[in-house]
Amino acid sequence: MQIKDFMIDRNLKELTEHRTVVLPIACYETTISQNINGYIPLHWHDEFQFVLILKGQAIFQIREEKITIHEGEGLFINSGCLHMATDKNDSGCIYICLNVSPSFVLSQELYTAYVYPYIQATNLPYVHLNTKELWAKNILGAILKINQLIQQNPPYYEMDITVQLTLIWRNLIVNGFQLEYEQTEMLKNLRMKEMLNWIHLHYAEKILLDDIARAGQLSRSECCRYFKRILKKTPLHYVLDYRIQKSLILLQQPECNVTDVAYQVGFNSTSYFIHHFRKSMNMTPLAYKKYKNNGFNE
Template sequence: MQIKNIAVDQNLKELTPHRTVVLPLACYNTTISEHINGYIPLHWHDEIQFVLVVKGEAGFQINEERIAVRKGDGLFINSGCLHMAEDKNNSGCSYVCLNVAPHFILSQELFATYIAPYIQATNLPYLYIDASEPWGKNILDAVANVHQLIQPPPYYEMDITLQLTLIWRNLIVNGFRLEYDQTEMVKSHRMKEMLHWIHEHYAEKITLDHIARAGQLSRSECCRYFKRMLNTTPLRYVTDYRIQKSLILLQQPQSTVTEVAYQVGFNSTSYFIDQFRKSMNMTPLAYKKHKMNDG
């Protein structure tokens, strides 16, 4: 099994280039359990994303909302929205993921009318794509077609652009009532600022005051943001993020558990071991040995 890892910057923006050699898009199959964490961690990107679940069932979180997507159905995730995914009920979930730069969907002349209003709207972070609806089936069939066209037959670039136009037309033909809420924009920005600060400083001592200050919030409002958007506390998020970072370090042959604990910001090896066991259902040393044996 190939273990995969999504590289993100300090602001949780995914660093993976979503493009083929010549086109600003990427289309690939993702098996959730093959990720290094066992799930797809929270991240965002400028590209629009379409998902087609081909096996099992996935649980997605997009901004504050959680939704389950079953085999055969899919999801539209808008540009700039925080999202994560996990396998539901150990179903072995896998899905086709299509990421495409907004400017590539339609010609420049049509962008302002048919693309910009949708990616700027604050009431459209995602859309469930139901395969039993004609418009939904059209979109999902087109996503599957793009996935096949990535293995380039002649003129595949033009064929892909035709499929993208079909996808977008079926998406917007439903006549969404778009909204632009400044409060929602500020809330998203503040959340990203707090996460950015944590990801820059996770190896240091972090307090609730530090995190709240990064988002220009009070301590209580900071806690409400994390509870509402991530269903956790700020300091619990810090601990979980430190454990995520430790997974890569533990796979380095020369690393020790104590060294890794301090590198990711724990000031006690025993506390690191305790928190790692609660998160991963094994000790850091057992995880390290398991990965060394896999290698």
């Protein structure tokens, strides 16, 4: 089952509980265009994420890097890393998304030596799983196998899943990554999350650049550099985009008109809201509301 509108908290942390029966994992097929935003918005979670593209191609952004993943390829996204995804060239991208609690990948006795150092490494936000590499092909095959096991529920499938997870992790770490731990990089990630946290708490209020910079304990210019480097947009542009994102759910509520929604998400002018909504969604808020309320929201 695809999660079309997953909830995130004020820190952008995804609130979905990634569990399958008794196992701390979740595995489902995702069609990017079916998300309420038309893309997978920026978020993070404690779980490792493994991706296998079944159809089309997607552009993933992990922290400040962007990478295109083609059909048949995959991706490992490390715990705690900000990431988002868009469908490249309207390809109808569908991918298997496997989220796994780090503590479940290996036994408790092996976790400290073989899992925890990879979570803490600052030079390993993601790994491209390219089919040209045997170790990567092994991981992609195991993702597919886990997806099949969950769908088919054969006897003892939970144990079969743990076998596949061990296979995945072994193939990942035998690749010989030289792990690095840079305190400055960890601080940058923390400050970025703190600024995003502040925006998500106060988006409905009047927001100034000084407010955002103060939340990250940065100067105005340094704050702008953070956003430009990681999100490829200015802080205030991000605020506008986030307000539009928050308006999508409100517009689907029959009792909310466009003016109500505009003020609820922080715009002080309905016309200004309509202008930015059209720029972002290629339609007016009213057209979007009618589209969704006429039964096209599946």
